[in-house]
Structures are given as C-alpha cells and as structure tokens.
Amino acid sequence: MILIDELAQLATPALVIDAAQTRANVHRLAEYAAAHRIRIRPHTKTHKLRRVAHMQLAAGAIGIAVAKVTEAEAISDPEQDVFVAYPPVGEGRADRLAALAHDRTMRAAVDSLVAIEQTAAAAKAAGATIGLLVDLDVGLGRTGVPSPADTLPLAQAIDRASNLRLDGLMIYPGQVWSKPNEQAAELKAVDDLIVETLALWEKHGLRAAIVSGGSTPTAYQTHLTPHVTEMRPGTYVFNDMNTVRPGFATIEDCAARVVATVISDAVPGQVVVDAGSKTLARDASSVPDGGFGHVVEYPQARIKQLSEEHGQIDVRACDRRPKLGEHVTIIPNHICPCVNLHAAVWWLEHGQPLERLTVDARGCIR
Amino acid sequence: MILIDELAQLATPALVIDAAQTRANVHRLAEYAAAHRIRIRPHTKTHKLRRVAHMQLAAGAIGIAVAKVTEAEAISDPEQDVFVAYPPVGEGRADRLAALAHDRTMRAAVDSLVAIEQTAAAAKAAGATIGLLVDLDVGLGRTGVPSPADTLPLAQAIDRASNLRLDGLMIYPGQVWSKPNEQAAELKAVDDLIVETLALWEKHGLRAAIVSGGSTPTAYQTHLTPHVTEMRPGTYVFNDMNTVRPGFATIEDCAARVVATVISDAVPGQVVVDAGSKTLARDASSVPDGGFGHVVEYPQARIKQLSEEHGQIDVRACDRRPKLGEHVTIIPNHICPCVNLHAAVWWLEHGQPLERLTVDARGCIR
Numbered sequence: 001m002i003l004i005d006e007l008a009q010l011a012t013p014a015l016v017i018d019a020a021q022t023r024a025n026v027h028r029l030a031e032y033a034a035a036h037r038i039r040i041r042p043h044t045k046t047h048k049l050r051r052v053a054h055m056q057l058a059a060g061a062i063g064i065a066v067a068k069v070t071e072a073e074a075i076s077d078p079e080q081d082v083f084v085a086y087p088p089v090g091e092g093r094a095d096r097l098a099a100l101a102h103d104r105t106m107r108a109a110v111d112s113l114v115a116i117e118q119t120a121a122a123a124k125a126a127g128a129t130i131g132l133l134v135d136l137d138v139g140l141g142r143t144g145v146p147s148p149a150d151t152l153p154l155a156q157a158i159d160r161a162s163n164l165r166l167d168g169l170m171i172y173p174g175q176v177w178s179k180p181n182e183q184a185a186e187l188k189a190v191d192d193l194i195v196e197t198l199a200l201w202e203k204h205g206l207r208a209a210i211v212s213g214g215s216t217p218t219a220y221q222t223h224l225t226p227h228v229t230e231m232r233p234g235t236y237v238f239n240d241m242n243t244v245r246p247g248f249a250t251i252e253d254c255a256a257r258v259v260a261t262v263i264s265d266a267v268p269g270q271v272v273v274d275a276g277s278k279t280l281a282r283d284a285s286s287v288p289d290g291g292f293g294h295v296v297e298y299p300q301a302r303i304k305q306l307s308e309e310h311g312q313i314d315v316r317a318c319d320r321r322p323k324l325g326e327h328v329t330i331i332p333n334h335i336c337p338c339v340n341l342h343a344a345v346w347w348l349e350h351g352q353p354l355e356r357l358t359v360d361a362r363g364c365i366r
Numbered sequence: 367m368i369l370i371d372e373l374a375q376l377a378t379p380a381l382v383i384d385a386a387q388t389r390a391n392v393h394r395l396a397e398y399a400a401a402h403r404i405r406i407r408p409h410t411k412t413h414k415l416r417r418v419a420h421m422q423l424a425a426g427a428i429g430i431a432v433a434k435v436t437e438a439e440a441i442s443d444p445e446q447d448v449f450v451a452y453p454p455v456g457e458g459r460a461d462r463l464a465a466l467a468h469d470r471t472m473r474a475a476v477d478s479l480v481a482i483e484q485t486a487a488a489a490k491a492a493g494a495t496i497g498l499l500v501d502l503d504v505g506l507g508r509t510g511v512p513s514p515a516d517t518l519p520l521a522q523a524i525d526r527a528s529n530l531r532l533d534g535l536m537i538y539p540g541q542v543w544s545k546p547n548e549q550a551a552e553l554k555a556v557d558d559l560i561v562e563t564l565a566l567w568e569k570h571g572l573r574a575a576i577v578s579g580g581s582t583p584t585a586y587q588t589h590l591t592p593h594v595t596e597m598r599p600g601t602y603v604f605n606d607m608n609t610v611r612p613g614f615a616t617i618e619d620c621a622a623r624v625v626a627t628v629i630s631d632a633v634p635g636q637v638v639v640d641a642g643s644k645t646l647a648r649d650a651s652s653v654p655d656g657g658f659g660h661v662v663e664y665p666q667a668r669i670k671q672l673s674e675e676h677g678q679i680d681v682r683a684c685d686r687r688p689k690l691g692e693h694v695t696i697i698p699n700h701i702c703p704c705v706n707l708h709a710a711v712w713w714l715e716h717g718q719p720l721e722r723l724t725v726d727a728r729g730c731i732r
Contacts, residue, residue, distance in 0.1 A: 111630050112630065264509040308411060337644055340644050363709045
C-alpha cells in the first residue's frame with residue numbers, strides 16, 4: 001500500500017512502484033501457474049525494468065516476453081530465454097534478433113512467409129539459430145493467420161529452413177477481455193482452435209513444443225485453455241484501472257501510482273494536477289465516464305480531461321477537496337504506456353528511502 | 367516534402383522532420399506576426415529540440431515558452447527570455463525557476479496566491495527576480511481565474527512582493543478551436559475580457575507589459591485579439607492531423623511524419639505497422655472516424671486501432687494496398703506527445719544524409 005505521507009518530499013509528477021505489492025502480484029500468479037502446471041513468461045513491456053524481470057524469473061518464470069528486439073537488447077541477459085512476441089519484419093529487426101541469439105535463446109512470432117524468410121536469412125548470416133512460433137489469430141483480428149489450416153505452410157517453411165527452429169504456436173486472446181460473461185465459452189473456443197492446429201501439425205509430422213497464450217485479464221483463466229503451455233501476461237505485475245474496472249484486480253492490487261501535485265484550483269468545482277497525457281498516457285477507460293485514471297485519496301473525483309501537462313479533475317462530488325499544493329496519487333487507466341513515459345520510477349520499500357530506478361527499456365522505439 | 371524513397375534504409379518506427387518545411391512554417395508565421403506587429407514566443411513543448419528553438423529565435427521570436435521548468439532547463443540558454451506557461455506550485459518547482467533566473471529572464475503564469483507566495487519565497491532565497499503573468503480563464507476552464515476582477519488581487523500581490531515583477535496577463539483561448547465558424551466572435555469576446563482587465567489594472571496603478579495569448583489554431587487570427595502583445599503557438603512548427611482536419615493547415619504543411627513498416631498482412635482487409643501508441647501517441651482525432659493519424663501514401667487507409675506497438679490499418683478502401691515490409695509515412699493526430707515518445711528524430715535536409723537529433727527536452731517529467 002502506497003501511503004501518501006511517505007511521498008511528501010517528492011518532486012512531481014513521479015511514478016512510484018510499491019515493491020511489496022509487486023512481489024505479491026508476481027507470487028500470486030506464480031502459485032496459480034504452479035498449481036495448474038502452466039509456465040509463465042511475463043511480458044516485460046509493462047515495467048521495462050531489469051529489476052522486475054529478475055524478480056519474475058526468481059519466482060519461476062521460464063523466460064521473458066518482449067514486444068521489440070530493441071527491448072530485448074535493453075532488458076534481457078545472456079543465457080536467458082527471450083520471446084519477441086512480434087514479427088521480425090523490417091530493416092535490421094531480424095539481424096538484431098540473430099545477434100542476440102549468439103548467447104541467449106531467442107524466439108519470435110511470425111504470421112507470414114516474408115517474416116520467415118527475413119529471419120532465416122539473418123540467422124544464417126549470423127550463424128545463429130532462432131526459434132519461431134506461428135501466430136494464429138483466435139479472434140482479435142490484429143495479427144496472426146486466420147485459421148489453423150493457414151498455420152501449416154508457415155510451420156512447414158520454418159521446419160524446412162536451416163538456422164530456424166519450429167518452436168510452436170502463439171495466440172493472443174485479447175478479444176476475451178471485453179466479454180467477461182462469455183469468457184469461459186470464448187476460451188473453450190480458443191482451445192478448440194489450438195487442438196485443431198496441433199492435430200493438423202501432428203498429421204504432417206510437426207510438433208509445437210510451446211503454445212504461448214495469455215494476457216493479464218485471462219491469466220487466472222489460463223487453465224480453461226488447457227493446451228496453452230505458457231502464458232505471457234504483462235500488466236498483472238502492477239495492474240491498472242483497466243484491469244480493476246472489469247473486475248480482474250482490485251485497487252489494492254495496483255502497485256504503481258503517479259504522484260501528482262494540485263497546481264491550480266482557480267476554476268470552480270475543479271482542481272488541476274501536474275499529470276497530463278505526457279505523464280499518465282492518454283488511454284481511454286474501459287468503462288464510459290471512467291475518466292483518465294483513479295485518484296486514490298479522492299475516489300469520488302473524476303479525471304475528466306488531460307492536456308499534455310494538465311490533468312483536470314472534477315471534484316464536485318467530493319466530500320472534501322484537495323488543496324492547492326497537495327499531493328494526490330493516481331492509478332492510470334493503462335500502466336504500460338504510462339511507465340514508458342518515465343525516464344525513472346521511484347521504488348518504494350516501506351521503511352526505506354525511495355530509490356530512483358532508471359526505466360531500462362523505456363522507448364526503445366527502433 | 368518527405369519522400370518515402372529517401373527513407374528506404376531507415377530502421378522503423380522513426381520520426382522524420384522535414385527541415386525545409388519546418389523553416390517554411392516558422393517563416394510564414396513570422397511574416398504574419400511582423401505584418402501585424404505581434405510578437406512570437408513559440409511553445410517549445412511541441413518539438414523539444416534546441417535546434418528548432420534556435421531556428422525560431424533566429425526568425426525573430428522574442429523568447430520561448432515551455433510547459434515545465436525542467437523543459438526550460440533542458441532547452442533554454444543563458445540570456446534568453448523564457449516563459450513557463452504553468453504555475454510554479456509544488457516541491458522544487460519555484461526553486462528551479464529561481465535558479466534559472468540568475469542568468470536568463472524567467473517568467474511564469476500564476477492563478478493563485480499560493481503560487482505567488484511559493485515563487486516569491488524561492489526568488490528571495492535565490493536572490494533572483496522572477497516575472498509573473500496572471501492567468502485569466504477566457505473560456506477553456508482549465509486554469510486561470512474566472513473573471514477580470516479576480517486577476518486584481520493576484521496582480522496586486524505580485525506588485526507588492528519583493529523579487530517578483532508583474533509582467534502582465536496570460537490567456538489561452540483553447541475553446542475557440544472547436545468552433546471554427548464562431549472564431550471571430552469568440553476572439554472578440556476574448557479581447558473584450560483583456561480590455562476589461564487592463565482597464566481595471568490601470569485604475570489601480572498596474573500595467574501589463576505583456577499580454578500572452580494564442581495557440582496554433584488561432585495563430586493567424588491573433589490580430590482579432592488586438593490587445594494580445596505576443597502569441598505562443600507550438601504545433602505550427604510541424605503541424606499534425608488535428609491542425610489539418612479543422613482546416614488550420616494542409617497536409618503539405620506537415621513537417622513531421624512517423625515512418626513505419628508493414629509487419630503483418632495476415633488479417634484480411636488490414637495491414638499492421640510497427641507504429642502503435644508508444645510511437646504515435648493515442649490522442650484521438652478531431653473528427654469522428656478520423657482514426658489515429660493519416661497514412662500519406664495511402665490516403666484511403668484508416669488507422670483504426672492502436673496497441674502499444676501495433677497500428678492496425680484498414681486498407682479495404684485502398685485501390686492498391688501496402689505490401690509486407692513496405693515503408694509508409696504517418697502524420698499523427700497530435701505531434702506534441704508523439705515527439706515526446708522519441709529519444710531522437712531524424713532531421714531531413716534534402717540531398718543530405720539523414721541526421722539523428724536527440725530530443726533534448728524529451729520527458730523532463732519532473
């Protein structure tokens with residue numbers, strides 16, 4: 001629990017991470033996964049912190065997932081098992097992936113022959129081996145081939161190529177979040193698609209050692225897709241309002257908060273804090289009228305508008321109102337792009353001074 | 367004009383700045399301002415680049431505006447005239463403002479006695495003088511006191527305080543953008559509020575040497591608020607889709623584009639590029655169905671959804687479709703938070719190799 005009194009001397013805005021709550025989130029999922037014999041490969045794009053990656057690995061994670069090869073460069077270590085959940089298409093991407101494969105296990109997701117060819121060429125040039133997972137779209141419609149049958153030519157091409165290793169199948173059931181009441185049925189349908197794919201591969205002498213799935217909202221439902229061998233949730237490590245509002249976590253589970261100062265109360269019924277879209281990120285709420293985050297000390301307040309450096313908070317419904325110069329703490333709607341805006345976070349171990357931690361993989365745009 | 371062929375070797379995503387178009391944007395506004403005898407104090411939060419600030423100053427800008435004291439530290443130089451268009455409330459903010467005031471002219475905006483007291487205390491402790499402008503809300507309802515009468519006690523408090531200098535009045539007519547047809551009437555009403563304020567101050571022996579106004583959408587209408595002495599537009603230097611769509615600029619006026627690569631075309635009717643919310647920023651379009659930016663080479667395409675590292679582009683309406691691995695260039699909805707996501711931009715002088723420029727004031731959160 002982040003206590004506002006511990007933060008009185010902090011220059012704001014600042015992102016504070018509650019170490020104990022982060023550990024609790026990591027260990028709770030580790031226990032669930034162990035009970036169900038599912039592996040965890042946390043998606044480090046959420047925290048972008050080497051310290052937290054090490055915490056997750058110490059708690060039993062088999063490796064890490066990243067969104068970009070540049071993130072892998074910034075956050076992974078030799079000997080680690082790293083899955084870039086993204087196709088290595090584009091100038092330099094496969095080459096950098098291959099360079100990392102010299103001293104760690106590198107895997108990536110593909111949904112095209114072009115991606116396979118670019119990766120194979122880079123791996124061959126580097127004299128390295130890269131593992132590929134075929135991306136199957138299970139309903140989100142973002143990436144991934146549309147059907148189990150479409151995975152086969154890709155799996156075969158990977159299997160044929162020198163310097164590539166067919167590692168398995170990747171899915172991302174992102175569409176399940178928005179349908180909490182149909183989650184079990186949706187996940188059953190996802191598992192059916194996996195089973196159909198694996199049967200087809202087996203018929204052609206191919207095997208998927210890994211079936212990578214999952215995300216934070218479905219993390220504790222992963223046993224409903226029993227053919228998923230590992231999950232790669234990201235947000236669970238900190239949680240955020242878009243995890244809390246649909247019921248996937250509680251306010252108490254949120255380990256990351258932006259500390260902000262009230263810098264104006266001149267407009268009646270409103271206070272303005274120094275956390276805007278360049279601090280919180282502009283991701284919308286998962287519910288209508290959810291605003292741009294949750295003010296912990298003033299739960300009736302509503303962050304109604306963000307400019308780049310201003311957060312306009314409607315305080316008309318509050319019994320008492322925050323004063324000019326006062327600190328408040330805000331749980332953002334989406335913690336992943338929020339962390340990415342901060343050069344450093346403040347690591348809070350209760351009873352110890354706040355520690356400034358550089359966000360190791362911040363940006364990493366290219 | 368950014369030509370896609372010049373960018374073939376670029377690792378993506380990457381933000382490219384067209385130097386010639388940037389110069390044209392800077393000089394066009396400088397000519398307008400000179401013709402109307404209005405000063406320009408560009409808001410550097412848009413570009414966060416020392417090179418562009420110097421270009422603006424060389425074209426006649428009287429100084430710069432910033433949103434944060436930390437931005438002023440990163441982007442301003444000794445001897446410069448710097449306006450922090452933000453109240454110096456909160457831990458350390460006024461102290462850092464006062465430290466800069468030793469070797470440059472520092473000004474800030476205030477809308478409370480608390481802000482004035484904190485600034486006066488810091489200026490006194492540092493043995494420096496800080497100029498303050500009173501922030502009057504002219505309709506946006508973000509910061510600023512609600513009426514001309516409310517400015518008087520603040521102006522008097524500044525005038526009385528040692529180490530403070532009453533510099534004038536600040537307004538921000540942000541609400542005018544959304545009413546293009548009523549713009550002239552809205553700006554007339556804004557000027558009436560300024561006149562009323564100045565008359566009240568004069569009656570009490572106070573003078574506003576500066577009336578700071580403006581923003582990009584109203585920049586070329588500044589003569590409709592004749593009592594504004596200087597404007598502080600930011601976006602005009604690069605422009606973006608939220609400037610173009612309401613008619614304040616053209617596509618050709620846009621000097622900044624994100625270069626992205628098509629990394630997936632597996633989902634029918636769609637391509638996915640490697641520019642998501644961590645590259646473009648998630649600011650909504652100013653028009654319904656505007657999507658998350660404009661794909662220059664495929665004007666019928668629509669960026670329908672952004673994940674952190676994925677931009678999903680609906681290409682069903684396109685005559686021809688972008689191919690896997692192809693580069694496209696995207697004009698973002700809002701260029702200011704976009705620049706802030708990039709550690710560096712690529713500076714494009716035609717006929718010369720691309721130059722990597724660090725974004726000097728990126729982040730600068732505290």
